[in-house]
Amino acid sequence: MQNKVRYSKGKRLKKGESELANGTYRYRYQSRSGKRVYIYAKTLDELRQKEETVETNKAYGIRVDSMNTTLDQLAGSWFSLKKGLKENTYQNYLYMYNTFVRDELGGYKIMSIRYADILGFYNELVEVKGLKPNTVDNIHTVVHQVLDFAVQNNFLMNNPSDNALRHLKLESKQHTEKRISLTLAEQQLFIDYMLKYPQCNHWYPIFYIMLNTGMRVGEITGLRWQDVNLENDLITVDHTLVYFNHSENGCHYNIHTPKTRSGERTIPMLSGVKAAFEQERKFQQEAGIKCDVVIDGYSDFIFTNRYGNVHNQSTLNRALKRMIADCNREQLANNPKNADVTLLPNFSCHILRHTFATRLCESGVNIKVIQDVLGHADFDTTMNVYTDATKDFKQQEFRELDRLISNGGSFEKSDE
Template sequence: MAKGSVSKKKGRKKWYYRFYITGEDGKPKQIERAGTESKAETERMLRKAMEEYESKLVIAQNSNLTLAEVIDMWLEEGLKPSSLANGTVHQYMTKANKIKWHPLAQRKLKAVTSSQLQAYIDFLSFGGTDPNGAQAKPIASGTVNVYMAMLHKVFKFAIYSKRILTANPMDYVVKRTKPADCDIFQNGESQDAGQVLSLEQYRILTDYLRKRGNPCLLAVQISYYAGLRLGEVLGLAWEDIDLEKQCMTICRSLSYSSSRKATSLGPTKTKKTRTVDFGDTLAEILRRAKMAQARESLRYGPMYKVNYVQRTVDRNRTYNDLRTLSQNEAPPKGYIPINLVCVRHDGEYQRQSTITSLCQDLSKSLSGLGHFHFHQLRHTYTSNLLANGATPKDVQELLGHADIRTTMNVYAHAERDSKRATARLLDKLASGE
């Protein structure tokens, strides 16, 4: 309910009325209008203005729009003026399609309750039986946060932009977690299984890829020796690498949008450029890779692929879409070539899905590798540095973490031997060394 008052300003004959409403950003906003020289008349004007405002709040209470339809309206209208990053928008669009698949999205918006939304968020957090009777696994905590943020924005849009609702049911929804199970009678040491690769595991992995001539080998080697994320590895260009100074500039990341069906180049996760130094081993790997790509270019001739960036606009947003053509094809308008480091034998850029599928296959093909995923290489890089005396601040900068706590919290489980050595430092004090 809007609140208002009337008052006179110093030196003026007229009365003024003002009342407070909730703006489209959800914050209080003052509306002030000039009245007349009559206080009673100005009060009547105030009451009329507030009644008109209140009527607008309930103008669409009888709307039969479903949650799915309002989600579509929000995607079309609510995101246009937004300052969200393209990657965030892609996440919302992908999650929106998944929500619309759920029966909850077919309910009328005004009939969707907080308890129903809570049940949906719990389903995402803990898994269970989906509407089709299939068993669904829990999704990552960070992904649940994206769903919750998006739903909150959708209902906020329905309230302040479309006047369909007067309250946001997502205000009462929380992300719940299950208490961790702990076996207090467990024997043996705890294991950080699947987090860090041993040197032997890394050699088995790279030997396997090398023998099969798999072009994904280079991406694995770069991440192992430089700690790059998958998107950063695939977005790395030869122009970003200085083989003499042995350093590389990380300024972009490759990503795929399932909603747009397009692969594009964008900023890194932290939206910052960083320099990563590397040693002789990776420098030699990169020199050999560059020469190998030159040989492949000669072997394929005009059919060798050229990767380029095409700027496209979608929903008032500009994307740097990554595309490819043969050397004998005429480049399109706006053609921006990019000489990527990680490419297939024919020169075409590597796709994230290819490497993700490869990692799944490697887990099945190589015994002792466990549930291998590409990000383990970044874990291993960090753990190797910390275990061998690198300062956490230096590691943070090499990794491009915005907060050093991320470096320490996620990667402090370096090597078991390093932990033992640390724990035994106090023995030196006891012995007087």
């Protein structure tokens, strides 16, 4: 028995097509698993465009349900299956998605997301919401991985976020300021100020050691006495202390291993660093400070507050901010007519690490040694620091050369 030929407004309907009572159209087909699937459209032309998409998807092995799957739904699956991440990294990914992506892109159907949508989203984050390119980079890490998950599971043929961040990075390089490091004069002023006042003395060891080892905040706050070999002048770095917001139990500390193998390293001690460790031990003994806190089985942390609890980055940065302000007020009060008085810039703990890297570069230390001491996984990261430091140092030397030549054409300093 032959199937009855059906028409709609003079057009012959294909197999699976039908006109509904309300004047809209429906197409019925079976998925590879034998499941009956329906798609709908207001017009026959629109329906047939969707049919073409279905047939194309079938040819490329794209899943039938991809047409109705949203980014939110796919992200939910990705987060539930994402294993092997450190807890703070996972929570950071979740925060980035929920805060910035969900309301803007979460409701989009996966199949409808285009490169222009992603690029426009990133540009809006920078230009309208005022986010820094580094923050957008973190958001992109999540978005790109979710869309990669879509490709891997046959929801998409290609990842529409591929290369979407490249244009933003190229543009941002023209507008972002270079990360600063302290000059030698600023570095010495900072050290002298901590030594000068009793209320700052207890901060001297941790900041001096950061300034002369390049350790990250989490590495030095998580450092234990057993990690420091004062006989062989070596510091072992094999874990980091993190403080972050757990979704259920609020903010608290955890011990994590470094993100990369290069983060595990030994750092030779300069004599001043060794003396700073010894000063910290003496101070704690005299003040009766003892570390009783245990974090994930780790204890006997070196740097603690007066209650024996470990520090975190916010605590240290607040201490820096206070000392910077007090030091600058003193400098200005003592030199009211000196326009060239040395003042401390506003800097954070990470600038101390960058300053150490700069001093190494200026001293001509082998670049592979610098990479190893700093724990850089990417050689390009070390090269960027090296390039900036040597460029600044070269300019500084030429300014001095210009001053000497301008001083009567002599390289000898005047007696005045």
